[in-house]
Amino acid sequence: MPALDDRDGVIWLDGAFVPWRDARLHVLTHGLHYGGGVFEGERVYDGRVFKLTEHTERLHASARELGFAIPFSVAELDEATRALVQRQGIVNGYVRPVAWRGSEHIGVAGAGAFVHVALATWEWPHVFAADAKERGIRLGTSRWRRPAPDTAPVRAKAASLYNICTLARDAADRDGFDDALLLDYRGHVAEATGANLFLVAGGTLHTPTADCFLAGITRQTVLDLAGDLGIPVVERHIAPEELGRFDECFLTGTAYEVQPVRSIDAHEYRVGRTTTALAEAYARLVRSADRGAAARAAVSP
Ligand SMILES: Cc1ncc(COP(=O)(O)O)c(C=O)c1O
Structure with a gap:
């Protein structure tokens, strides 16, 4: 299986679809240094995300717990997720939404760093052995x-x-x-x-x-x-x-x-x-x- 940063297709990043390999971060990203990131794991069954809105709401709630706000509404992220799944042609797969404090500011204080959001989806691999x-x-x-x-x-x-x-x-x-x-x-x-x-x-x-x-x-x-x-x-x-x-x-x-x-x-x-x-x-x-x-x-x- 190719590495996760070396695949075809698109990733939704901050409101736009970008080529998969171009969805990159700078090394001075606040979330990388201080752990200011939240994420979700969602499953696609027969082309539809199970409990999509509940997951998106939890992503928002997780960000609030960490003291930042996600700059896209739940409805906007739901819509972007559905569009991404369709565009990637995923029938049974996984969706990984992630939000993090960016590279606009470095230091323990979180305020001042912009919040970024990405959505990626790929075919579902098994977690454990087949049996x-x-x-x-x-x-x-x-x-x-x-x-x-x-x-x-x-x-x-x-x-x-x-x-x-x-x-x-x-x-x-x-x-x-x-x-x-x-x-x-x-x-x-x-x-x-x-x-x-x-x-x-x-x-x-x-x-x-x-x-x-x-x-x-x-x-x-x-x-x-x-x-x-x-x-x-x-x-x-x-x-x-x-x-x-x-x-x-x-x-x-x-x-x-x-x-x-x-x-x-x-x-x-x-x-x-x-x-x-x-x-x-x-x-x-x-x-x-x-x-x-x-x-x-x-x-x-
Ligand atoms: C540490 C941990 N506990 C529990 C769960 C189960 O959560 P959910 O059923 O919402 O996937 C997860 C998975 O997201 C997890 O990572």
């Missing part, structure tokens, strides 16, 4: 933790927070796991490096209270699907000592979808009925005609 959805993946608990809400902008999908995820993921890869489980600053079970966590005991779903990490759009979709399917849900703090008491475990995320987990450290889980029912319901929803108002708005005219 991962059937077999489940293996997680190892990381020594890295999700920080407290008064330590970092935990509700933002902020580039700077992903250092923790990259360190955890690289260590998990080195240790032979597929991904890492991160605890939070209090020692509670939190999430994986790019997805939220669910556990199942006796047919009831348990998921950590999202008070110091991203409450994912997929997490909410799965909570709604659980409601539709009559699956009871408990959102609460979960201690790592409890991990041996659950029958099933899965992750949720735009990229991961509903991804079964077959082990966390020495605790083993089966890909059971609850996980399978939710994975199937999610797979149906993302491709169905009725994906909610946000998705309906994403249909190209």
Whole structure:
């Protein structure tokens, strides 16, 4: 696969389509030095972006958390995304919106740097091995933790927070796991490096209270699907000592979808009925005609 900066097509940058290879930054970009960047990850199914407006709204909200405003409205970015997906001919793919403080100013203070926005889309590559959805993946608990809400902008999908995820993921890869489980600053079970966590005991779903990490759009979709399917849900703090008491475990995320987990450290889980029912319901929803108002708005005219 060619490097991400060496492809054909276009990228939407600050309001215009530019040739893919020309979408470049200067080395003195504020966002690069001080982490002033926010981004999104979106999926295209059958030519339409799933929950597009929710993602664009979260991009705006993430920027606000970091103290800057995105100079394009949600409607403008939604429209640009749909046009880009169509222009690139993406049927099943990924969209990466990103916004950052630019090179007009350097220094710790954020004010004075202009905000730039880009949208890129490409064909979807798989996150894990081809049989991962059937077999489940293996997680190892990381020594890295999700920080407290008064330590970092935990509700933002902020580039700077992903250092923790990259360190955890690289260590998990080195240790032979597929991904890492991160605890939070209090020692509670939190999430994986790019997805939220669910556990199942006796047919009831348990998921950590999202008070110091991203409450994912997929997490909410799965909570709604659980409601539709009559699956009871408990959102609460979960201690790592409890991990041996659950029958099933899965992750949720735009990229991961509903991804079964077959082990966390020495605790083993089966890909059971609850996980399978939710994975199937999610797979149906993302491709169905009725994906909610946000998705309906994403249909190209
Ligand atoms: C750290 C982290 N947690 C959770 C999620 C799940 O969020 P969503 O379902 O909105 O993709 C993601 C993915 O964006 C993530 O990177």
